[in-house]
Amino acid sequence: MKSAEELKKELFLDRKNGLLSCEDEKWAKITDYCEGYKKFLDDGKTEREAAKAAIAIAEKAGFLPFEEGKNYKAGDKYYVNNRGKSVAFVVVGKSTVDNGINISAAHIDSPRLDLKPNPLYEDAELSLFKTHYYGGIKKYQWTATPLSLHGVFAKKDGTVVDVNIGEEQGDPCFVVTDLLPHLAQEQSKRTLADGIRGEELNILIGSKPFKDDKASELVKLNIMAILNEKYGVTEEDFLSAELECVPAFKSCDLGFDRSMIGAYGHDDRVCAYPALTAICEIQTPEKTAMVILADKEEIGSDGNTGLNSAFLKYVVRDIAEIQGKDYTVALRNSKCLSADVNAALDPTFKDVSEPKNACKLNYGAVITKYTGARGKSGTSDASAEYVAQIRGMLDKAGITWQTGELGRVDLGGGGTVAMYIANLGVDVVDLGVPVLSMHAPFETVSKFDVYETYRTMLEFLK
Ligand code: MN
Ligand code: MN
Numbered sequence: 001m002k003s004a005e006e007l008k009k010e011l012f013l014d015r016k017n018g019l020l021s022c023e024d025e026k027w028a029k030i031t032d033y034c035e036g037y038k039k040f041l042d043d044g045k046t047e048r049e050a051a052k053a054a055i056a057i058a059e060k061a062g063f064l065p066f067e068e069g070k071n072y073k074a075g076d077k078y079y080v081n082n083r084g085k086s087v088a089f090v091v092v093g094k095s096t097v098d099n100g101i102n103i104s105a106a107h108i109d110s111p112r113l114d115l116k117p118n119p120l121y122e123d124a125e126l127s128l129f130k131t132h133y134y135g136g137i138k139k140y141q142w143t144a145t146p147l148s149l150h151g152v153f154a155k156k157d158g159t160v161v162d163v164n165i166g167e168e169q170g171d172p173c174f175v176v177t178d179l180l181p182h183l184a185q186e187q188s189k190r191t192l193a194d195g196i197r198g199e200e201l202n203i204l205i206g207s208k209p210f211k212d213d214k215a216s217e218l219v220k221l222n223i224m225a226i227l228n229e230k231y232g233v234t235e236e237d238f239l240s241a242e243l244e245c246v247p248a249f250k251s252c253d254l255g256f257d258r259s260m261i262g263a264y265g266h267d268d269r270v271c272a273y274p275a276l277t278a279i280c281e282i283q284t285p286e287k288t289a290m291v292i293l294a295d296k297e298e299i300g301s302d303g304n305t306g307l308n309s310a311f312l313k314y315v316v317r318d319i320a321e322i323q324g325k326d327y328t329v330a331l332r333n334s335k336c337l338s339a340d341v342n343a344a345l346d347p348t349f350k351d352v353s354e355p356k357n358a359c360k361l362n363y364g365a366v367i368t369k370y371t372g373a374r375g376k377s378g379t380s381d382a383s384a385e386y387v388a389q390i391r392g393m394l395d396k397a398g399i400t401w402q403t404g405e406l407g408r409v410d411l412g413g414g415g416t417v418a419m420y421i422a423n424l425g426v427d428v429v430d431l432g433v434p435v436l437s438m439h440a441p442f443e444t445v446s447k448f449d450v451y452e453t454y455r456t457m458l459e460f461l462k
Helices: 004-011 024-043 047-060 218-231 235-240 266-281 311-322 327-332 384-396 418-422 447-461
Strands: 077-082 086-091 101-107 112-123 126-134 147-154 160-165 203-206 241-247 252-254 260-263 288-294 335-338 365-368 401-403 427-432 443-446
Touching: 024 047, 024 260, 024 266, 024 447, 047 077, 047 086, 047 147, 047 266, 047 288, 077 311, 086 266, 086 311, 101 266, 101 311, 101 447, 112 218, 112 235, 126 218, 126 241, 147 235, 203 218, 235 241, 260 447, 266 288, 266 427, 266 443, 266 447, 288 311, 288 447, 311 327, 335 384, 335 418, 335 447, 365 384, 365 447, 384 427, 384 447, 418 427, 427 447, 443 447
Parallel strands: 101 288, 101 335, 335 427, 365 401
Antiparallel strands: 077 086, 086 288, 112 126, 112 241, 126 203, 147 160, 147 241, 252 260, 260 443, 365 427
């Protein structure tokens, strides 16, 4: 007869904080790995910069740009650069792609403030930019915090001018001003969602007038003169620019114990980096391995650089054609980890989570069977069979993992790229890193969870 204690051990699900059994040697590897991640965060704060940083890392590992018509063989490594904003990395496997591809997909765009097409103006002898926020943000969080400006001016003659200002020591930065508490009595009566409105997210960029006391808009003129000198642009060039304001601070260790990382844009570079570094370590896998870093996830994955486009399908078709195989068969037999973050249990806001199903910091990579809203609307609900395969793989490799859901039922919800890939016939489940303060200018993750997610990607793709 077994004791209740023994029976409990045998029959109950028991999850433990992964750091309890983390040896010093492993912790050293984790912190070392996360230094690389922090550099990746600081090097690529926008989808364009993250794509560039990812390609640089992959090229060091032997990846070359895809060449149409080249006869790729097992062990070959290439990447397909989709307009500099989305990239697919491929390592050709021993078996042909009709046997399936192991795909890991993460996104490299993050919530931010985009400049409007006609952004520059002067008001009260100050110069400002009008913005249109990108992705789901709590607008009040983006005021009174230093911002940098990233992106491109694309000119009529075909030249593209890169912009990156506010990141280097000594660079100027920018800010959305907010009211002082003394004069915020009326503003304070607004709801939190309405505390700062979309049209109030105006970025202060200058105050010095051009020295001429006759013309009007002298501060705007002075700014335009500076931009013209620095980037060779006129006001009209803003019409074909993509300029993005993001927090100007760098990533950093968080906590006295340095167990966490605070940064802008963990969602979803915290999954992109593990997927990328994993595929860079792979030599010649049994099945073809693919990592896709996508753009536009934060606004619904639409557009030609998002995963609701044909990009992934065409990358699969290209390699299938080279091997003389049908790409629809390849897709049907493929498996995918949609690598995205989930909302970690926040000790201050526990009420939004259901404790048995919320993910927690330091409990490892989180499998999210479904996201969506209300009655599971807008999600790909992974099949039991596929989740079983993944949990079998994780346990066999000794990876610490947990499950999660996006908050209590009917409280809100969200989505990932999982459903767009599932719609192609691929088996997909979400797996990624728990995050605190998701979509805030400064998000928090645990180093242990980042590392376990990297180990998962390596195990899945190898
Ligand atoms: Mn995400
Ligand atoms: Mn997101």
